[in-house]
Amino acid sequence: MSLEHLGSSLYQALKKIFRASIVDEATVKELVRDIQRALLQADVNVKLVLDISKRIEDRALKEKVPPGISRREHVIKVVYEELTRFLGEKPVPIKIEPGKEKVMMLVGIQGSGKTTAAAKLARYFQKRGLKPALICADTYRPGAFAQLQQLANRINVPLYWNPKAKNPVEIAFEGLKHFSCKDMIFIDTAGRHKEERELIKEMKTLEKKIKPDEVMLVIDGTIGQQAMIQARAFNEATPIGSILVTKLDGSARGGGALSAVAATGAPIKFIGTGEKIGDIEPFVPSRFVGRLLGMGDLETLLDKVREAEIKVPEKKARAILSGKFTLTDWYEQFEAVRGMGPFRKLLKMIPGMSYDIPEEKLNMAEENLEKWRVIIQSMTPKEKENPKIFNASRIRRVARGSGTSEKDVKELLKQYSMMRRMMKTLRRKKKLPFFGKGLPPGFK
Numbered sequence: 001m002s003l004e005h006l007g008s009s010l011y012q013a014l015k016k017i018f019r020a021s022i023v024d025e026a027t028v029k030e031l032v033r034d035i036q037r038a039l040l041q042a043d044v045n046v047k048l049v050l051d052i053s054k055r056i057e058d059r060a061l062k063e064k065v066p067p068g069i070s071r072r073e074h075v076i077k078v079v080y081e082e083l084t085r086f087l088g089e090k091p092v093p094i095k096i097e098p099g100k101e102k103v104m105m106l107v108g109i110q111g112s113g114k115t116t117a118a119a120k121l122a123r124y125f126q127k128r129g130l131k132p133a134l135i136c137a138d139t140y141r142p143g144a145f146a147q148l149q150q151l152a153n154r155i156n157v158p159l160y161w162n163p164k165a166k167n168p169v170e171i172a173f174e175g176l177k178h179f180s181c182k183d184m185i186f187i188d189t190a191g192r193h194k195e196e197r198e199l200i201k202e203m204k205t206l207e208k209k210i211k212p213d214e215v216m217l218v219i220d221g222t223i224g225q226q227a228m229i230q231a232r233a234f235n236e237a238t239p240i241g242s243i244l245v246t247k248l249d250g251s252a253r254g255g256g257a258l259s260a261v262a263a264t265g266a267p268i269k270f271i272g273t274g275e276k277i278g279d280i281e282p283f284v285p286s287r288f289v290g291r292l293l294g295m296g297d298l299e300t301l302l303d304k305v306r307e308a309e310i311k312v313p314e315k316k317a318r319a320i321l322s323g324k325f326t327l328t329d330w331y332e333q334f335e336a337v338r339g340m341g342p343f344r345k346l347l348k349m350i351p352g353m354s355y356d357i358p359e360e361k362l363n364m365a366e367e368n369l370e371k372w373r374v375i376i377q378s379m380t381p382k383e384k385e386n387p388k389i390f391n392a393s394r395i396r397r398v399a400r401g402s403g404t405s406e407k408d409v410k411e412l413l414k415q416y417s418m419m420r421r422m423m424k425t426l427r428r429k430k431k432l433p434f435f436g437k438g439l440p441p442g443f444k
């Protein structure tokens, strides 16, 4: 299994980085060599391989590592980002509105997998609640209709064709009329032509006459780098809306095909990963790379890196860690980064902490952010500095001033003092490190 093979060799390469006692120039260079080898084996174009390895090496060695993360983590992030970039931009999703039929025309050379893909796509969108239909506009291939009919019956999707018509344009028109109230219509076209030029000519005529919403080029992934030439040739003839790369399950050249297509700038929207109708998936480069590398926790690592890029002023960090923070400090921490605040970062650094603070507490705090902002704005400076002075009448005043309820104000105060108490308890239990002179990296 090819892509798996590529995935596992990339993973092996990264594993060395994980295991290395130090990550220095030599380790990075070895990693880059391993990645090169893995990509070349997957038939990735040499120029692309050199390009990606140069970028990885440059970034891994020259980029400043944000404080709080290790060089190791940074290198992994760079590899992930560069591989993702090299597989193309995140494709623009196909915009589908129920009832407003979308006409998708599938084109591609003989045997690339168009007919299979038409059925797979119909199934894919049917499962997502849409009403798809199929049109067989292949008048060349004997048995083309029977093949599609068998697939369509299996998934219970209506299919149109006309054995009397000699002309695919005629069939397509009739079919579109026939299916006027469907959400998506997939037109399967012929791939059987003496030469590619003729095929492209027919595709052009079809495109001009039928004016589909999207022309989807189906490319066989087993052809590797050749995919680039094909994608270009089709793209020059008719603007290709999207590409579906098939047979990525069994090919040793899948990586080559994907990267070659991505290099043309044409968006890969789907990939076919098997002969069964369910073997189709939307192509999202970042997710694909994550899975290819076999790193389920990659997102976590990237979050960590993003968090590390957040700077917390030293004084604030000290105040937070000692439990001596005011309401304003407290609020600012949440506000600063919305979602991945220094609070969370600090808490995560503390051993055993992940058990002590329910994640939902932090999430809740983030959800309440907007409300809390108005509440805190309605407080006097004195109240913000020393929330202990809050009594019933102050609470009432703040609630009225901020257009919230007394319950909201009380909740905010409760959360605040809970967080403070927690910090203090942790200190007492010596779970919280005391950073004598220096703070840990990332808190400068």
Ligand SMILES: Nc1nc2c(ncn2[C@@H]2O[C@H](COP(=O)(O)OP(=O)(O)OP(=O)(O)O)[C@@H](O)[C@H]2O)c(=O)[nH]1
Pocket: 108, 109, 110, 111, 112, 113, 114, 115, 116, 117, 138, 141, 144, 189, 190, 191, 192, 246, 247, 248, 249, 250, 272, 273, 274, 275, 279
């Ligand atoms: N392993 C694997 N086989 C596939 C995939 N997609 C299609 N195939 C197989 O490839 C062969 C050709 O597929 P078709 O869908 O008939 O190709 P086509 O482009 O319609 O062919 P023509 O109509 O002759 O141009 C069939 O045997 C399919 O089962 C895939 O993603 N993985």
Ligand SMILES: [Mg+2]
Pocket: 114, 115, 116, 138, 141, 144, 188, 189, 190, 191
């Ligand atoms: Mg076919």
